[in-house]
Amino acid sequence: MKPSSAMPAYQEIIDVLRSAVSDTGLITDPADISAAALDGRGRRQGEALAVVRPASTEEVSLVMKTAAAYGLSVIPQGGNTSNVGGATPEPGASAETARRTLILQLGHMKRILNVDTVNNTITLEAGVVLQDAQKAASDAGRLLPLSLAAEGSCQTGGVIAANAGGVHVLRYGMARRQVLGLKVVLASGEVLDLMKGLRKDNSGYSLRDVFIGSEGTLGVITEAVLALEPMPRSIVSAWITPRRLEDVETLFETLEAAFGPGLTAFELIGRTPLESLSAVTGMTPPVPLSDWQVLLDVSDWRRDSDESSEELEGVLAPLLENGLILDGAVSRSESDREAFWRCRETIPSAVKREGGNVKHDISVPRSSLVRFIRETSAALEETFPGVKPSVFGHYGDGNLHFNVGPAGIAFPHEEAVHRLVHDRVLAEGGSIAAEHGVGSLKTQELKRTKTPEELAAMRALKLAFDPDNRLNPGRIVEI
DSSP, X not given: OOOOSSOOOHHHHHHHHHHXXXXXXXXXXXXXXXXXXXXXXXXXXXXXXXXXXXXXXXXXXXHHHHHHHHTOEEEEESSOOOSSSOSSOOTTOOHHHHHTEEEEEOTTOOXXXXXXXXXXXXXXXXXXXXXXXXXXXXXXXXXXOOBOTTTTTOBHHHHHHTTOOBTTHHHHOOHHHHEEEEEEEOTTSOEEEEOOOOSOOOSSOOHHHHHTTSTTSSOEEEEEEEEOEEOOSEEEEEEEEESSTTHHHHHHHHHHHHHGGGEEEEEEEEHHHHHHHHHHHOOOOSSOOOXXXXXXXXXXXXXXXXXXXXXXXXXXXXXXXXXXXXXXXXXXXXXXXXXXXXXXXXXXXXXXXXXXXXXXXXXXXXXXXHHHHHHHHHHHHHHSTTOEEEEEEEGGGTEEEEEEEOHHXXXXXXXXXXXXXXXXXXXXXXXXXXXXXXXXXXHHHHHHHSOHHHHHHHHHHHHHHOTTOOBSTTSSSOO
């Protein structure tokens, strides 16, 4: 039975929520609610009735049962690092909608429950910051290969709900590949316990996979079992300047042939984002700036860093001699590696401080990337004079952050810029949502990039798990 449409008294709802999560788990101060309702980019301000911070799966269940009883919508929020409006209330919603909206923050659920070095798994709560999970794995001599620019603030539950990617997808795959088990609270408040740490389980439908990448629209992830990997004995990084963009293809093929699965990261970075990085932070890459540069990792499970560095230099030397690459630096220490990657990972925050840009998280077949960059950049510059594509991302898996600035020129044409970029992505058989998800910002674009049959199947799935459309409404598909 659906709840009554009449809005109960504010204090009645607050009292019931407080009994579910205690005083420390309920935020009603307007300033604190406003802060939680502002998206991570600082561009979308929403409103909500309250912020709820449960400390356990049981408390999440009570909150969801309360929401069902009182007709409230619930927006799950991890580290609030979404770039697509996926974790905050929608701006411009009516006062009535705001009074029926809760923000559910998982940050109080931050226990690492177990690290199993025989089964190579880590069991944790959804509010554990990704960097803390990485450290727990490392302390046990294992590798948690999920690695993102936001790993110091994003939470594992959000990473799973977004099926996040990052810099090591080339070798280890998306978040989905690391998830072995989940505990999920449904819209009804029922708890779905799928916490088996198994790598093989064909006993029926894989319900676990339904929630990975669902962006909090089907259930609230509260715990997870993640697969760990053996820790490489050495990881060597290199920062390379190719002669021209087209030579990146040969560079990648050469390194992949030489190192196979040991090539664990291959990032392409354009001039514009590095100029933003330098202007805002003073940071510069280890080689002189050029139009295109590559940052890569080679991991080795048998040899130490010195041997790995020498082998990498040996592979690069002929490319340098024949002019396919113009310059390069190979790490000689862990501090070198950290400095190389700090440049790459600081780009998003530097661009944000500079004023931001129009963002695109796209993927196309790797064989189409160079053509896509060349042709799309030319079309943008011709259509919107003064804009500059700011391109960086994961060449190795076909995913680029193909952003367009500066803000003052690009933002007034944001919808048209999106349309131009996305049309070219679709023409290459690509995706407009590679690793950041759909959120609310891409729901309309999804309508024209998915078939009617696909959209109908998605709506049917949403309604099967959330028939009253309470969980993160308006994300992915509209009901």
